[in-house]
Amino acid sequence: MKLITRVTLRLAIVLLPIMIIWGTVFFFYMVKEINDETDDSLEDYAEMLIRRTLVGKELPPPGNGSNNTYSIEPLPDSAGNGATISFKDRRIYIHEKKETEPARELTMTFLDRRNNAYRLVVSTPTFEREDLLRAIFTHLVILYMLLMLTILFVTAFIFHYSMKPLYALLRWFDKYQPGNGTDNMPADHQTQEFRKLTEAARHTIERAESYMERQKQFIGNASHELQTPLAILGTRIEWMIDNTTLTEEQFAELSKMRQSLHRMNRLNRTLLLLSKIENNQFPDRADIDLVEIINNEIGIYSEIYGDSIKCSTKLPEKFIVSMNESLATTMITNLIKNAFLHASEEGTVDISIRKGELVIANNGNEALDATRLFDRFYTSGKKGSTGLGLALVKSIADSYSFKVEYSFKESKHLFKVRF
Amino acid sequence: MRSLKNRSLLNVNEDFKGKLNEEIRFLVILNTGYMKLLIIEDDNSLREIMQRALTTEGYVVETASTFFEAEDKIAGYEYDCIMLDIMLPDGNGLKLLEHIKSLGKNDRVIIISARDSLDDKIEGLNLGADDYLPKPFYMAELSARIKSVLRRGTTAVSNTMNIDNISLDLNSRRVTIAGKEITLLKKEFDILLYFMQRPGHIIDKAVLAEGVWGDHIDMADNFQFVYAQIKNLRKKLTEAGADNNIKAVYGFGYKFCEATE
Numbered sequence: 001m002k003l004i005t006r007v008t009l010r011l012a013i014v015l016l017p018i019m020i021i022w023g024t025v026f027f028f029y030m031v032k033e034i035n036d037e038t039d040d041s042l043e044d045y046a047e048m049l050i051r052r053t054l055v056g057k058e059l060p061p062p063g064n065g066s067n068n069t070y071s072i073e074p075l076p077d078s079a080g081n082g083a084t085i086s087f088k089d090r091r092i093y094i095h096e097k098k099e100t101e102p103a104r105e106l107t108m109t110f111l112d113r114r115n116n117a118y119r120l121v122v123s124t125p126t127f128e129r130e131d132l133l134r135a136i137f138t139h140l141v142i143l144y145m146l147l148m149l150t151i152l153f154v155t156a157f158i159f160h161y162s163m164k165p166l167y168a169l170l171r172w173f174d175k176y177q178p179g180n181g182t183d184n185m186p187a188d189h190q191t192q193e194f195r196k197l198t199e200a201a202r203h204t205i206e207r208a209e210s211y212m213e214r215q216k217q218f219i220g221n222a223s224h225e226l227q228t229p230l231a232i233l234g235t236r237i238e239w240m241i242d243n244t245t246l247t248e249e250q251f252a253e254l255s256k257m258r259q260s261l262h263r264m265n266r267l268n269r270t271l272l273l274l275s276k277i278e279n280n281q282f283p284d285r286a287d288i289d290l291v292e293i294i295n296n297e298i299g300i301y302s303e304i305y306g307d308s309i310k311c312s313t314k315l316p317e318k319f320i321v322s323m324n325e326s327l328a329t330t331m332i333t334n335l336i337k338n339a340f341l342h343a344s345e346e347g348t349v350d351i352s353i354r355k356g357e358l359v360i361a362n363n364g365n366e367a368l369d370a371t372r373l374f375d376r377f378y379t380s381g382k383k384g385s386t387g388l389g390l391a392l393v394k395s396i397a398d399s400y401s402f403k404v405e406y407s408f409k410e411s412k413h414l415f416k417v418r419f
Numbered sequence: 420m421r422s423l424k425n426r427s428l429l430n431v432n433e434d435f436k437g438k439l440n441e442e443i444r445f446l447v448i449l450n451t452g453y454m455k456l457l458i459i460e461d462d463n464s465l466r467e468i469m470q471r472a473l474t475t476e477g478y479v480v481e482t483a484s485t486f487f488e489a490e491d492k493i494a495g496y497e498y499d500c501i502m503l504d505i506m507l508p509d510g511n512g513l514k515l516l517e518h519i520k521s522l523g524k525n526d527r528v529i530i531i532s533a534r535d536s537l538d539d540k541i542e543g544l545n546l547g548a549d550d551y552l553p554k555p556f557y558m559a560e561l562s563a564r565i566k567s568v569l570r571r572g573t574t575a576v577s578n579t580m581n582i583d584n585i586s587l588d589l590n591s592r593r594v595t596i597a598g599k600e601i602t603l604l605k606k607e608f609d610i611l612l613y614f615m616q617r618p619g620h621i622i623d624k625a626v627l628a629e630g631v632w633g634d635h636i637d638m639a640d641n642f643q644f645v646y647a648q649i650k651n652l653r654k655k656l657t658e659a660g661a662d663n664n665i666k667a668v669y670g671f672g673y674k675f676c677e678a679t680e
Contacts, residue, residue, distance in 0.1 A: 227533035231555035232465045238558045239472050241621050248669060255623070255671035262625055265555050300632055303606075304644040333633075 004163070008156050015151060019144045030136050034129055035104075039087055042106040045070075046122045050110050053118070068124045069094070075109060075117040084109045092123050101125045165194040169201065182206055220275040223268050230268060234261050263386075270388040273330070274376075277395045282324040290319045290358065293332045294351060301340045309343050314352035321419050323400050331396045334389040335360045335415055342380065342413065350412075358417040367408035374404065393417075454569060455479045457498040459489040459515065460531065461507050469502070472558045473565075476619075486510030493519055493526070500527040500565055503548070505539060513542060520547045527568045531556070557626060563616035582615050583662035583677075596659035606631065607652045614665055614675035623672040649673065 049070055052059055059072075069092065085108050092103040105123040112118065165188030172186055182202045188194040237258050241251065276282065298311055321328065335358075339349045343362035350361040372378045374394040379387035393415075397404045403418040456478045460466040463484070470480045481498070483489035486509040493501070493515075501519065505512030516528055529550045530543040540551045549568045552561060570580075580587040586595040587608075594603050594611065603611065609631045614622070622630075624642050632644075649665055656664050657678070664678040 224533050227554035228462050228465055231533075232462065232468060234555050235465065235468045235472060235558050238620070239468060239475075242558070242619065243472075243475055251669055252671065255669070258623055259625065259671075262623065268555075269553075304632070306644070 004156055004160055007159055008152050011155055012148070012152055015148050019148050023140050023144045027133075027137060027140055031133060034132060038104050038124065038126065038129060039106070042087070042104060042122050042124055043085075045124075046106055046108050046120055049120060049122065050108070054112060068122065070120065070122045072118050072120050075119050089126070090123075092125070094125060101127050102130060104129075162191070164188075165191065166197070169194075169198060173201075176205070178212060179209065181209065216275055216278055219271055220279070223272040223275065226268050230261065230265055234258070234265070237261065267386050267388070270386060270392060274388065274392060274395055277327065277392075277399055280399065282327050282399075284324060285322050286325055287320045287322055288325055288328045290321055290328065290332060291315050291317070291353070293329055294336065297333055297336045298351070301336060305340055308345060309340060309347050309349055311340075311349045311351070313350070314354070316353055319353050319358075327396045327399075331393050331417075334393050335417070338362075338389055338393075338415070339413075356419050358419070359414055361412045361414045363411055364408070364413045365411070368406065368413065370406045373406050453477075453479060454499045455497070456481070456565070457489070457492060457496075457501045457526075458482045459484075459501065459507070459512065460504040461485065462504075469558070469561070473562070476562055478565075486512075486515060489515055490518065493522070493524070497524070498526045500529065500568055502529050502531050502561070502565075505530055505532045505543065506534065513539070513546060516543060516546045516548055527571075529561075529564055529568060531561075559617040559620035559622060559626075560630075562620070563613075566616060580612070580615055582618060585611075585615065585656075585661050585663060587612055587615060596656070596661045599659060601655055601659045603652070603655065604648075606648050607655070610648055610652055610665075611656075614673070618663070618675050621668050621672050621674045627673065 045068060049059060049072070051057075053072060085106070088105045088107065090103060090105055091100050092105070093100050094103075103123045103125045105121060108120045108122070110118055110120065165186065168186035168188075172184065182205050185198065185202055185205075187198050187202075237254055240246070241254050241258070246254065294313070294315065298313065301309075302311055336349075336351070339351075339360050339362040342364065343349050344364070347363045348361075350359075352359050368380065369378075374390050376391040377387040378390075394404055396402075397417060403416075405414075405416045405418075407414045407416070456473055458466055458469050458473075458480060460469065460482070461484050466482050466484060470482055473480045481492060481496070483492050486507045489503075489507075492498075503512045503516060505516075507515070512530065512532075516530070519526055519528060528548045529552055530539070530548045531552050531554060532539055532543075533554045543551055549571065550564050552564055578588055578590045580589060584597045587593075588595075589612070592605075592608055594601050594608065610627070613627065613630050624645050628642065628645050649667075653665050662678055663675060666674050666676055668674050
């Protein structure tokens with residue numbers, strides 16, 4: 001869930017009950033005020049009627065257009081011993097309208113000069129009040145809802161606006177790839193927190209890149225520095241083999257040393273090549289026909305493996321890819337070598353190019369660990385394998401943004417390169 | 420003592436220079452070994468073993484360990500071939516190469532570099548180097564490169580290669596043994612050429628496979644294809660009565676030497 005959604009949602013959850021409570025309190029306060037007003041006007045009316053009765057003035061006719069009704073009736077003596085006043089909500093029948101309406105009714109007792117008690121009942125219909133309250137209620141609800149929506153909208157807008165630097169930073173992170181550097185990193189210098197965050201991110205990335213750079217340099221330098229001692233060792237062993245009289249045992253030992261050294265040389269050379277690919281030291285490109293390279297390699301490996309491995313191809317006339325020639329050869333060679341090397345006895349190797357995709361397949365028994373297959377020094381335990389071949393393929397493909405995939409289908413290891 | 424003797428012989432050779440045509444000169448040089456080499460390499464151990472190995476092969480070998488020492492020697496003497504390490508402590512070897520060429524010298528130059536970098540290679544070859552050999556290398560390989568570079572210097576014989584009664588024509592890829600032409604398959608020819616460039620060296624089969632089939636042949640567990648080719652080649656050489664042949668050495672490698680050895 002996005003932060004902005006979460007904040008808005010939480011705000012809504014908190015605001016809704018508060019708004020409801022506010023609204024309710026306000027509504028009931030309004031109801032009370034309106035009732036008080038009604039009661040006041042009833043009291044005024046009642047007072048006017050009593051005054052008129054006491055001074056013997058004519059009372060207004062019952063239906064005087066105000067919808068107010070009243071009645072005065074004398075009470076037995078025993079009942080009237082003081083002025084009482086009470087309000088009541090009830091439904092009354094209004095003659096003019098000929099229907100029953102809710103009304104507010106005031107009942108009062110009063111004494112005249114001769115101490116005769118009377119009861120005065122005054123009522124006023126409350127449908128206006130009901131209408132008013134209904135209108136207030138509707139408007140209250142609408143207004144409070146609008147208020148809440150406005151608050152949420154404004155909050156979301158301001159929040160989004162304020163968080164712009166963060167989103168810019170996050171977008172930058174999405175696009176970031178190791179080695180890109182921090183040059184285009186968005187920076188906000190106005191907000192303290194974002195400034196700190198940007199600084200921390202920049203710092204972390206710069207440190208990571210410098211570690212990576214140093215590691216790359218270390219591998220490159222180490223391989224370089226090893227070249228001369230390896231040359232010395234090799235040359236000296238060779239000199240002993242060529243120029244001194246050795247017993248058969250000594251010769252065998254030296255030969256084995258030389259073979260190990262040869263392997264070490266190859267490993268070192270491959271590491272150098274890897275570090276050079278990673279440092280983009282193969283900038284020149286040309287239009288390379290992969291079909292030509294493939295056919296050439298198949299020729300070599302068919303010669304080496306003879307009839308024990310059957311190789312079939314489905315290749316177009318030409319397949320031109322723009323890349324460095326020696327890297328193209330290295331990539332194709334390693335894939336084909338890998339296929340021949342790991343095809344079992346009496347096995348098959350199938351090579352095809354279709355829809356811009358090179359597929360090299362060899363038969364096998366079980367799927368390999370696809371997550372580690374392209375790692376350096378991951379080997380299947382086959383003798384003579386450096387464990388760098390597929391790492392090299394991956395590294396070359398990455399440098400040209402080609403996709404290399406491994407899958408295992410129908411007892412076949414499939415290596416796909418999408419150009 | 421040895422170097423003095425070589426130097427006087429070299430002078431004799433200098434006298435001949437004018438009289439002999441280039442082919443004879445090359446053959447004399449190749450067979451007697453009075454070629455003068457300069458090794459410019461800052462690593463003492465490597466320099467020493469290179470000198471020892473190349474002296475054993477019959478060359479007169481001088482060495483320099485620094486840029487200035489090398490500059491001195493180049494200015495003062497003529498060399499047939501200079502092996503130049505381009506990473507020197509007191510200067511870039513490529514500068515030295517430029518210097519050699521600016522002096523208008525004909526010295527052949529083979530760059531030896533721990534930086535197996537394409538840029539260096541291209542720059543070096545552009546500056547007039549004759550070959551580029553990345554470290555680590557085998558002496559047999561260096562020796563073959565030196566021979567090949569020296570051969571290129573003598574244009575008249577650049578197309579044929581002779582050892583005793585075996586003669587290879589590199590252009591037409593024809594093989595003549597004791598005056599009679601024999602037919603070799605493509606790989607058989609390549610193998611024979613490889614051995615003839617490295618006579619007397621014991622060649623590991625993995626190195627041979629890489630040299631003939633390409634760098635990426637590194638299947639240590641399968642050399643059946645090498646055995647088969649060599650077996651056929653040896654048979655053809657024996658049948659034709661070649662003086663030299665490929666000899667298996669304890670099963671670890673091969674050596675090109677006299678057939679009777």
